[in-house]
Amino acid sequence: MTDNNDCAMLKPDRDVGIVGYGAYVPRYRLPAIEVERIWTDGKGGTPIKEKSVPGLDEDVATMSIEAARNAMARAGGVNPALIRAVWVGSESHPYAVKPTSTIVAETIGATPHTQAADWEFACKAGTEALQAAIGFVGSGMARYAMAIGMDTAQARPGDALEYTAGAGGAAYLVGPADEALSVFEGSFSYVTDTPDFWRRAHQHYPSHGGRFTGEPAYFKHSLGAARGLMEALGTKPADYTYAVFHQPNAKFPQSAAKQLGFSREQIGPGLLANDIGNTYAGSSIIGLSAVLDVAAPGDRVLLVSYGSGAGSDAFSLRVTKAILERQKRAPQTQDYVARRKEVDYGTYVRFVRKLRV
Amino acid sequence: MRDVAIIGVGQIEVGEHWDTSLRHLSLGAVQAAIADAGVAQADALYVGNMLSGELAGQEHLGALVADFAGLRGIEAVKIEAACGSGAAALRMGYVAVAGGLADVVIVAGVEKMTDLLGHDTTAALALAADGEYEAFLGLSFVAVNALLMRRYMHEYGYSRQDFAPFAINAHKNAVNNPYAMFGFPVTAERFASAKMICDPISLLDSSPICDGAAAVVLAPADMARSLSAAPVRIAASAIGTDSLAVHDRRDPMVLDGAIISTRRAYEQAGVGPEDIYLFELHDAFSVMAALSLEGAGFAEKGQGLRLALDGEIGIDGRIPVNTMGGLKARGHPVGATGMYQIVEVVQQLRGLAGQNQVKDARLGMAQNIGGSGATVVTHILERME
Numbered sequence: 001m002t003d004n005n006d007c008a009m010l011k012p013d014r015d016v017g018i019v020g021y022g023a024y025v026p027r028y029r030l031p032a033i034e035v036e037r038i039w040t041d042g043k044g045g046t047p048i049k050e051k052s053v054p055g056l057d058e059d060v061a062t063m064s065i066e067a068a069r070n071a072m073a074r075a076g077g078v079n080p081a082l083i084r085a086v087w088v089g090s091e092s093h094p095y096a097v098k099p100t101s102t103i104v105a106e107t108i109g110a111t112p113h114t115q116a117a118d119w120e121f122a123c124k125a126g127t128e129a130l131q132a133a134i135g136f137v138g139s140g141m142a143r144y145a146m147a148i149g150m151d152t153a154q155a156r157p158g159d160a161l162e163y164t165a166g167a168g169g170a171a172y173l174v175g176p177a178d179e180a181l182s183v184f185e186g187s188f189s190y191v192t193d194t195p196d197f198w199r200r201a202h203q204h205y206p207s208h209g210g211r212f213t214g215e216p217a218y219f220k221h222s223l224g225a226a227r228g229l230m231e232a233l234g235t236k237p238a239d240y241t242y243a244v245f246h247q248p249n250a251k252f253p254q255s256a257a258k259q260l261g262f263s264r265e266q267i268g269p270g271l272l273a274n275d276i277g278n279t280y281a282g283s284s285i286i287g288l289s290a291v292l293d294v295a296a297p298g299d300r301v302l303l304v305s306y307g308s309g310a311g312s313d314a315f316s317l318r319v320t321k322a323i324l325e326r327q328k329r330a331p332q333t334q335d336y337v338a339r340r341k342e343v344d345y346g347t348y349v350r351f352v353r354k355l356r357v
Numbered sequence: 358m359r360d361v362a363i364i365g366v367g368q369i370e371v372g373e374h375w376d377t378s379l380r381h382l383s384l385g386a387v388q389a390a391i392a393d394a395g396v397a398q399a400d401a402l403y404v405g406n407m408l409s410g411e412l413a414g415q416e417h418l419g420a421l422v423a424d425f426a427g428l429r430g431i432e433a434v435k436i437e438a439a440c441g442s443g444a445a446a447l448r449m450g451y452v453a454v455a456g457g458l459a460d461v462v463i464v465a466g467v468e469k470m471t472d473l474l475g476h477d478t479t480a481a482l483a484l485a486a487d488g489e490y491e492a493f494l495g496l497s498f499v500a501v502n503a504l505l506m507r508r509y510m511h512e513y514g515y516s517r518q519d520f521a522p523f524a525i526n527a528h529k530n531a532v533n534n535p536y537a538m539f540g541f542p543v544t545a546e547r548f549a550s551a552k553m554i555c556d557p558i559s560l561l562d563s564s565p566i567c568d569g570a571a572a573v574v575l576a577p578a579d580m581a582r583s584l585s586a587a588p589v590r591i592a593a594s595a596i597g598t599d600s601l602a603v604h605d606r607r608d609p610m611v612l613d614g615a616i617i618s619t620r621r622a623y624e625q626a627g628v629g630p631e632d633i634y635l636f637e638l639h640d641a642f643s644v645m646a647a648l649s650l651e652g653a654g655f656a657e658k659g660q661g662l663r664l665a666l667d668g669e670i671g672i673d674g675r676i677p678v679n680t681m682g683g684l685k686a687r688g689h690p691v692g693a694t695g696m697y698q699i700v701e702v703v704q705q706l707r708g709l710a711g712q713n714q715v716k717d718a719r720l721g722m723a724q725n726i727g728g729s730g731a732t733v734v735t736h737i738l739e740r741m742e
Binding site for chain 1: 471
């Protein structure tokens with residue numbers, strides 16, 4: 001571990017940014033009180049209002065395609081043959097062996113001269129792909145690279161996670177800074193071997209360490225990455241218009257923001273957990289897409305992911321003038337949040353195939 | 358028999374020490390006690406611990422802690438008596454010094470509980486109950502205490518809410534204890550709405566799962582004055598036992614182990630309950646606080662709870678109880694708890710308890726209970742003038 005955060009900050013040789021972005025959230029919602037009704041007789045409290053649930057014909061491949069197409073629409077006129085990487089981070093890839101990424105790459109026309117691979121790092125697989133995309137484009141190996149974080153999160157019936165495990169995510173087309181709607185000022189990672197949440201091969205539902213998932217896991221890594229990046233950049237919370245954190249529930253990101261010195265106003269637009277739940281690998285980056293939907297040129301945004309196991313990636317972005325014309329080119333994140341059809345617990349069990357006979 | 362004195366105390370903050378291993382927890386307390394005592398070497402080390410094998414994958418703590426504390430070579434063993442392990446270790450240290458077999462003895466209590474998931478910890482704690490006749494039938498340790506609390510309410514006509522003063526008192530006292538896990542107050546309203554754990558035991562009737570370590574250094578009393586500016590004499594050290602299973606007891610509402618242990622302690626010290634300035638009791642669950650007050654002679658049968666309801670357990674009350682937060686609010690790292698109690702009584706007798714100081718405290722009692730009452734260890738400490 002380096003003590004010198006200037007050395008630890010990630011910054012490519014040439015400036016890169018986000019050329020296009022897009023979100024996707026399934027339309028179905030399971031109110032947390034439904035889970036509470038089934039499992040705790042309606043007592044015990046709920047960590048969020050409701051979570052998103054994928055439809056019967058939706059999975060991480062179809063949802064990633066939706067988000068990628070929105071990103072391509074925002075980028076506007078980018079030749080897909082120049083996209084040299086399509087990377088999808090998720091905990092719920094439809095196949096154990098066979099990439100989701102090739103399916104997505106095919107549908108946006110990036111094949112055949114492209115990298116395609118699936119990433120796994122619990123809830124930060126999406127930002128891990130984003131870090132790699134920044135490096136790929138920043139080194140000049142690629143003009144464009146697409147990074148996606150998307151999940152149809154699994155939770156054991158009756159577990160605390162079942163209230164929040166949601167579905168959704170976002171796609172980012174990374175490209176040269178002069179084409180970008182938002183430029184990366186730097187990024188910073190904080191990773192240790194901390195087993196707070198895991199799912200072993202052939203297991204259907206994840207396990208977790210209860211209270212161990214909080215302070216020594218989520219907070220240590222999220223705050224470590226955020227503080228490291230701000231120290232390296234010489235920025236402070238007041239320098240940012242918005243901040244987005246990984247949001248496994250409504251409480252953790254608000255507590256992290258408070259500990260760092262961010263206000264409710266700064267984190268409000270990117271805080272979606274109460275309405276769609278924890279979309280795992282999509283959680284922090286769909287918060288970013290919601291922020292970009294409302295951002296103005298010159299705004300600065302801090303993005304901090306968290307993945308169990310454990311690690312955090314922090315990114316500092318500055319929004320450019322190009323944002324204004326691109327915001328409206330695709331459905332906004334809040335459009336998806338508002339597109340809502342409530343289901344009961346039984347329907348949810350059917351949709352996510354919890355009944356196995 | 359020689360008189361034995363405590364010449365140094367040390368403790369670490371009770372809490373969830375995610376980044377600290379069992380041996381490091383021990384080291385923190387042992388080093389603090391050695392520094393407080395101002396000694397460089399010791400003849401023996403006794404480590405009180407209940408569940409290191411189950412919860413931390415480590416037994417053989419005597420040699421481990423001795424070596425890690427830089428005391429390689431000295432006599433060192435682990436002492437186990439369920440949640441009463443800490444005070445049981447002190448009893449062994451006392452025996453060694455009183456019997457003239459050792460001069461300077463270190464006694465530590467340590468427990469590391471947070472490395473496993475809740476159900477594993479619950480299963481491990483049930484080892485304190487009767488394995489064949491209680492745990493085998495599915496009774497967790499909290500369930501055993503829930504049966505006792507329900508019976509107490511039934512026998513004497515109390516409500517669940519009547520137990521609130523124990524939690525309120527513990528949390529109030531913990532506010533001024535920097536080593537406490539829960540340094541915040543709670544109200545009767547919060548008690549009433551607390552999450553149910555095992556009816557009628559709610560979260561606020563229960564001590565927390567946590568990590569901690571506390572230690573003392575012992576020396577013969579005649580040497581103590583030259584070694585320490587504020588030595589405290591162990592006026593009594595006694596262990597009493599009872600059946601492990603509640604159903605085997607003479608009366609489930611009476612802690613015979615506490616009666617035996619306390620009677621011996623009073624006889625050794627030549628005092629009675631009316632002479633005790635403060636009582637650090639074993640409130641693992643609030644019903645145990647009521648039963649302890651009765652077993653130790655501070656209240657008649659069924660009246661322990663009445664003492665709390667009448668406001669007699671506060672710092673200025675008739676018998677101040679759990680003056681630094683007790684198991685409920687300081688925390689209950691099981692095998693370390695008995696040593697925390699001793700450290701806290703020493704703080705009181707030295708006049709170093711800050712805002713929680715019991716006025717003119719001269720004699721203090723600590724009672725550490727293993728299981729639901731099968732091992733009861735009582736110590737009476739006295740300020741050396």
